[in-house]
Amino acid sequence: MKGGGTLSVDWLQALLATSVQQQCTVAVWRLPEQQNISVLVSFSGVQTVVDFQKSATLSGFAVTPFYTSGNEIQLVKPDMLFDSNFGDWRIQPHADRNKVNAFLRLLKKQLSSSTDNMSWFVHTSANQQYQADKTAYTKLVAKALGKIQQKTFDKVVLARQKIMTLSASVHPADLFSACLKLYRAGMVSLISAPNLGTWVGASPERLISRDKQGTIRTTALAATQPVPEHVSTSARQSWDNINWSHKARKEQAFVSRFIRDCYQRIGLKNLVEHGPGTVAAYDMLHLQTDFMIEHETTDYLPFLLLAQLHPTPAVCGMDRTAARQFILAEERFSRQLYSGYLGPVNLGGETHLFVNLRCMQFFKQTAALYAGAGITMDSVPEKEWQETELKMQTLSELLR
Numbered sequence: 001m002k003g004g005g006t007l008s009v010d011w012l013q014a015l016l017a018t019s020v021q022q023q024c025t026v027a028v029w030r031l032p033e034q035q036n037i038s039v040l041v042s043f044s045g046v047q048t049v050v051d052f053q054k055s056a057t058l059s060g061f062a063v064t065p066f067y068t069s070g071n072e073i074q075l076v077k078p079d080m081l082f083d084s085n086f087g088d089w090r091i092q093p094h095a096d097r098n099k100v101n102a103f104l105r106l107l108k109k110q111l112s113s114s115t116d117n118m119s120w121f122v123h124t125s126a127n128q129q130y131q132a133d134k135t136a137y138t139k140l141v142a143k144a145l146g147k148i149q150q151k152t153f154d155k156v157v158l159a160r161q162k163i164m165t166l167s168a169s170v171h172p173a174d175l176f177s178a179c180l181k182l183y184r185a186g187m188v189s190l191i192s193a194p195n196l197g198t199w200v201g202a203s204p205e206r207l208i209s210r211d212k213q214g215t216i217r218t219t220a221l222a223a224t225q226p227v228p229e230h231v232s233t234s235a236r237q238s239w240d241n242i243n244w245s246h247k248a249r250k251e252q253a254f255v256s257r258f259i260r261d262c263y264q265r266i267g268l269k270n271l272v273e274h275g276p277g278t279v280a281a282y283d284m285l286h287l288q289t290d291f292m293i294e295h296e297t298t299d300y301l302p303f304l305l306l307a308q309l310h311p312t313p314a315v316c317g318m319d320r321t322a323a324r325q326f327i328l329a330e331e332r333f334s335r336q337l338y339s340g341y342l343g344p345v346n347l348g349g350e351t352h353l354f355v356n357l358r359c360m361q362f363f364k365q366t367a368a369l370y371a372g373a374g375i376t377m378d379s380v381p382e383k384e385w386q387e388t389e390l391k392m393q394t395l396s397e398l399l400r
């Protein structure tokens with residue numbers, strides 16, 4: 001089961017099959033630059049937490065979609081936790097012992113038998129997929145450019161869904177394991193829940209986190225270009241010589257300004273800012289500014305900030321209300337968890353929430369990949385299409 005802090009594909013397959021049998025929710029994740037993998041099992045499913053001050057005392061794994069009607073957080077509360085470094089389940093005091101025992105029994109059975117472990121939760125949206133082709137997507141970008149000219153908004157992030165047929169032997173656990181290896185600097189996650197379906201992702205974008213020392217961090221990530229072909233893997237440390245267009249810098253500056261305003265609006269001083277600089281998310285480069293506040297002791301502060309931040313102009317737009325309206329009216333598919341946020345909340349005294357990007361949703365015989373691009377005044381529709389292709393490239397290759 002263990003081995004250098006990792007979890008085998010077989011074990012993860014058995015975990016998902018067990019969760020389907022017992023109708024419980026599972027979240028598996030690895031934080032950026034970490035080795036250990038965490039697993040959360042919940043028998044009570046996803047809960048909606050509306051009061052941010054109350055959130056400060058709650059713990060679990062957040063799975064908040066892109067679209068929320070207010071400032072609510074969708075949280076999965078743990079009954080059982082597992083850390084690959086320790087290799088043991090930690091059962092929460094409130095957990096139903098019968099359910100825990102049944103879960104562990106079923107998991108053991110799955111692992112020891114040669115029964116088919118190819119089962120995971122499938123969301124009901126499987127029947128409502130919409131795949132915009134290049135013509136449809138570039139037309140939509142052109143429509144957004146019209147709105148930008150009319151000053152309805154300055155920026156909008158337009159996403160699309162790509163449906164791929166799964167080969168018979170591909171399991172979400174295979175994709176999760178592959179992402180662990182490729183996306184060392186990303187937050188890699190695997191979620192499977194009766195009402196959410198099954199998702200795998202490797203997010204490069206930290207929305208908000210707080211560590212044990214009370215350091216709060218947010219990143220403003222935007223603008224995209226592929227890692228130059230001539231750069232060898234060993235030289236992939238410094239990106240100081242990368243050039244960014246005026247359009248890219250402006251696009252990222254929108255996000256930085258928005259984040260700065262969010263911190264200021266709730267009266268937070270001592271905001272330290274680094275960047276923008278170039279960061280790599282495996283085969284792609286982005287511009288990133290890091291924001292940080294140290295020694296912050298107010299427990300509910302990350303949640304107060306979260307209510308302001310989500311969704312940022314990196315995934316929605318500016319003005320946010322107008323951009324969101326356009327997205328909901330025009331994209332023709334439901335983003336669900338894509339461009340929402342996920343991650344551990346108050347687990348081990350820390351919170352790490354990431355924007356759910358570079359992700360895919362698994363259905364029975366297909367998977368949906370999701371990617372978007374930021375549209376501003378200087379956008380060229382064809383280039384924005386290419387950007388979404390690029391963002392989906394690695395995950396779609398892993399599926400082949």
Ligand SMILES: C=C(O[C@@H]1C=C(C(=O)O)C=C[C@H]1O)C(=O)O
Nearest residue numbers: 221222223224314357371372374
């Ligand atoms: C919207 C996505 O990514 C976001 C948009 C980016 C951009 O417009 O260049 C870059 C990184 C992310 O903040 C996505 O990956 O789907």
